Amino acid sequence: MSFDRILVALNRSAFDKAVFDRALSIAVPHTADVKLVHFLNEPVVTPTPTPLGTGIGAGWYSPVSTELPQTEHPEYQDKLNEARSWLKRYEEEARLRGVEATCESNIGEPGFWICQLAEEWNADLVVVGRRGREGLSEAVLGSVSNYVLHNAPCSVLTVQLQALDTEEER
Helix, strand or coil, rough: CCCCEEEEEECCCCCCCHHHHHHHHHHHHHEEEEHHHHECCCEECCCCCCCCCCCCCCCECCCCCCCCCCCHHHHHHHHHHHHHHHHHHHHHHHHHHCEEEEEEEECCCCCHHHHHHHHHHHHCEEEEECCCCCCHHHHCCCCEEEEEHHCCCCCCEEHHHHHHHHHHHC
C-alpha cells in the first residue's frame, strides 16, 4: 500500500513528538506529503446561532456543526497564532527530513474536523495518538482517536501513547 498524503493530528501533548516521528517514518519512504493539524476545542459562538428556545446549542459551537466557528475574537486569535507557530516548528522539522509539509490549526471539535479535513484534502492516511482511555473515562472525556477511527474516509494509524508512556517509565 502506498501513501501519498498523510494527515497528522497533533494535540500539544507530551506525546506529539512520537506521533510526528511515526508519521514521518511512513512519509519518508513513500515520499508522501504531510499535513500537520491541530484543532482547539473551544466553545465559541458560531456565525449562525441555534434559535432561542430550542435548548440545543443556543449559539455555541457543536460537533455536529458543519461550519467552523468564528475566530475573530482576540482571545481565540491569540491561541490560534500560538498553535500555528508551534505547528510551524514541526513543519520545518519535516522539511529538514525531506518531507513536504504544511500545517493548519483552527477551532472546533477535533475528531469531526480531522475527518472533514482528511476528506477535503484526499488523505490516504490519518495518524493520530491514542491515550488508551477505556470505559467510563472514554465515554465521559471522549476519544478523538476513536471518533477518527470510525469516521475517517481513509486508513487510520493510531499511535498507542499509553504503551509509549510505559516504555519511558522503564
